[in-house]
Amino acid sequence: MLKFIWRTSLLSLFISLTINGQEPSQLRPNILFILVDDLGYHDLGYTGSSFYETPNIDRLASEGMVFTNAYAASPICSPSRAAIMTGKHPAELNITDYIPGNRHYGPHKNQKLASHPFKLFLDPKETTIAEALKENGYSTFFAGKWHLGETQDYFPDKQGFDINLGGNNTGTPSGGYFSPYRNPQLSDGPDGEYLTDRLTDETIKFMSAEKKEPFFAFLSYYTVHLPMQGKPEKVRYYEGKLEKFKYQEAPFVKEGATYIKYRQNMPHYAAMVESLDENIGRLLSALEENGLSENTLVVFTSDNGGMSTSSQTDNIPTSNLPLRAGKGYLYEGGIKVPLILRWPRAISPKTVSSVPVIGTDFFPILLDTGKSKSRSRSILNSPSLTQLLNKETPKDRPLYWYYPHYSGGLGGRPSAAIRLGDYKLIRFFENDHYELYNIKVDPGEQKNVTTVLPKKTKHLKKELIRWMIAMEVKLPFPNPAYKK
Template sequence: MRKYFLILVLSVLSLPNVMAQKQKKPNILFILLDDLGYADVGFNGQTKILTPNLDQLASEGMNFTQHYAGAPVCGPSRAVLMTGKHLGHCSVRANPKWTKSGKPLDLDQQDVTVAKELKRAGYTTACIGKWGLGENLTTGIPNQQGFDYFYGFNSHKNAHRYYPEKVWRNDVHERIEGNITKQKKGKYITDLFTAEAKEFIKKNKEKPFYLHLAYTTPHFELTIPEERKAYYKEQNWPLREMKKGHYYHDRNGHVTYASMVTDVDRQIGEVLALLKDLNIDKNTLVIFASDNGHEYDNGKEFFDSNGVYKGKKRDLYEGGIHVPFVAKWEGKIKAGTTCNEMFTFWDFLPTACEIAGIQPTDHEIDGISYLPTLLGKTKKQKQHDYLYWEFNERKGPIQLVRKGDWKLINFIHKDRQQLFKITDDISEQSNLINQYPEKAEELRKILKEARTEHPEFPLVKKGNSK
C-alpha cells in the first residue's frame, strides 16, 4: 500500500512539470539574409550556388511562392517586418537620409515591435546581426524595442563590413580584437553572428525564446576567407572583376558571391542542428527569408538570381520585393508543402502574436496572421484585400498596389503608370494601362487611401530623380 501511495504522490508532484512542458510556448527563430534573390537558393531553382541546408529546410517545411518583403531596400523592409505596418503607415519608409530633412529616421517609442509583443507573452528575445533601425542610437536601438539581448550593427554603413573593428553588444560598442577592416583581417562577422546565436539558444533552451538572426550575407561588400572559395574556384566561371571603392570587394565576384551564400547556408545548418541536438527543434518555428531582392547580378544575370522576375533591389517590380520564404515547424507544418497565397513581411507580427496566444497591441496594423496556413487550416485563412508599397529614394517616389491578379506601379517622378495582370505576365512585360482604364482607376483610388501622410516622406519628386 505504501508503494502505491508513493507512486501516486510522485505522479501528482510531477503533474505540473508535465503540464508545463505541454503548455510551453513554441520558440520562434527568424533567419533573415540581406539582398538574397528569390532564385539564389536551390529550392527556388538555383543551379550554380549550393544551398543544401536551406533546401532541406524547404523540403521539411512550407515554401511560400508569393511572399513579399516589406520594401525593396533593407531599412524600411525591416521596419515593416518589426511593426506589422506596410509602407503607407510605417514610421520608417526609406533608408537613412532619404528623408525630407536629410536626417536618418529610426523606430520610436510609440512603435510596437514583434519583440515587444513577444516579451509581453513571456518570451526571452534577442536580435543578432544587422538591425539597421537605430542610426541615431536612441529610441530605435534593439534594447529599446523589446529585445533583451543585441549583438550586431545598429546602423547600415557599419553593416557593410565583414571584418568590422567594432560591433554593438547591447549598449556597448565592443572592439573585435585583431580585426583590421581595410585589410580584411581578423574574425569574419558571419562566424561571430552564428556563435552568438548558438550561445543564446543554449542559454534559453528551457524557456520560450524569439531570436531574430539577421545575417548581412550576401550584401556588398563581397568578401570571404580565401579557403572557403575552394569549390567555386574549380568551376572555371568567367571572371566578374569587382573594383574596390566604398566596398572592399574580393576580386572575383562570381566565386565570392557563391561562396558567401554557400557558407552562410552551412552556418544556418549548424544553428538548425543545434536545435535538434538540444531536443527543441519540434517546439521551434523556423522562418527563413531575404529582406529584399538581389543586387549582385546587375543586369548580367550570371546566377539568374530572380528567375523569371523583372528587376532587383530598389525596384517595385517583382524582382525587388518577391523574396524566398520558408517556414518549418515539425509536427505542425506538413513537410514538403507549398503555399501559393500572397503574404508579406507585415504579416509576421500578427502571426507571432497568435502563436504566443496574445492579441496585437496596435489594432491598426496592416498584417494578417498566416498561422492557419502554417497549420493547414486554409479555410480559416484571411486574405489581403490589397498590398501596398512605396519607394522614397533616388528614383522615387514610386508607389505600388497589388489587388488580386493586378498590380499598378505609379512613377511619380516620371508622371507615368504601369498596369500588369501579374498572373498572366509574371515577368511584367506588357503594360496594360491603356487597355484596362477602369481597372487602373480602381487601383489609383487604393493608392490614395492606402497611406497616411508623413512629413519626412512627402509624395513629391526628388530633386535628383531621373
C-alpha cells in the same frame, strides 16, 4: 473588435493543435527568426539557382512551408525591417528609405523630384515583436544588423531585446566580414574569424542555454550585403565552377545609366551564400542536439530583393531573373523574397502556400503563435497562422508599397504599387506613369496591360490613391536643384 479577432485566431490555433494531440502548455513555441540582408528570391537551390549551392536551406524548405508569393514591405532595408518589427507599413511609420537615406547627402541635381524628410529611427513608442513577446514571458535575443536608428537610444536593447550583439546604426559591417569587426556592440574574435559564423555561434549559445521560458531569437545576418567578401577557399571553388560554364558575353544589359545583371556569376557572392547556408545547417543541428527542434518555429526570409542593378558593372552581386530589376525597385525583383516557416509540431513538411504575404504580416502571425496580444492594426488585414497552417485561402486583400525616393546608384525611381489578386499596378511619380502586370502569367513584368485592361487599371488606381490618402503620405515634389 481587435480583441475578438485575436481571441478567435488564438482559439482556432488551440483547437487545431489539440486535435493533433498536443497540450495547451505546448502552444508557445520557441521562435528563431532568420533575416538575411539583400538575398534575392532566386538565390537558393529550391527557388531555381544552379550556381549557388544551398543544401541546408533547401532542406529547411522541404521540412516546412514555403511561400511562392512572399514580399518585403519595402525594396530597401530599413523600412522593411521596421515593418517586420512593428507590423506597420513603412508609410505609416514614416520610415520610407534606408537610414539616413540618399537625401542625407545633399540635393541631387540629376533627380527630377525631391522627397520629404522621414524618421531616422524606429520610434520607441512603437511596440516591437520583442516587446510584445517579452511581456508574455519570452526571453529575447538579437544578433547582427539593426539599422533602425543612428544612436544608442534606438538600438535593439532599447526595443525589447534582452541581449544585443552587433545591432547598431550601420547598414553594412563596418570592418567587413572578417575580424576585427569595428563594431562596438560585438567584441572582436580571433583575426580572420568570419562574421556570419560568429553571429551563428552567439545565437546557438543563446538558444542552447537552459531557460524556463521560451525564447525569441532574431538572427539578422549582415550577409549577403556588400562588401563582397567570401572565404578564400570558397571563392576559389566558385571561380573554378564558373570556368566550366565558359561564358563569352558580358552578363549585363544597360538601360539608360543603369546596368542590369542577367546571370548569377560572382564567386564572392556565391561563397557568401554558401557560408550562409552552412550556418543555417549549424542552427538546425543545434536545435536538434538540444531537443528544441520539434517546438521551435523557424522563420527564414530576406529584407528585400537581391541587388541586381548598379551604375557600375563591377559591384552587382546577383541576378533575379526571370524577375525584373532588383533592390530599390517595386518590380518583383526588388520586393519578392524567399520565405520558409518550419515548425515540426504544427507544420507538415513539403507544404507550399501561394497566399500573398508581406513583411507586416510577421507581427500578428508571431504574436498569434506566442499567445501575445497584438497592438497592431495589421492583424485586421493579415492571414492568421491558423489559416496558413490549414491551407485556407484567405479572401483577396490588397498589398501596398510606397517608396518615394531614388534608390541611389541602383536606378530605382520614386513609386508606389498595389497588388490585388494576380494583378500589380505601379505608379511612377516622375511623370505620373502607370504600369499594370498580371503577375501570375507574366512574373517578369514584361507586358504592361494598362491599355488592354482599362477597368482593372482604373480600379487599382483608385484603391492605391485611397490607401495613400489614408496613410497620409507625403508625395515627392519638384526638386529645386534639378538640372536637365
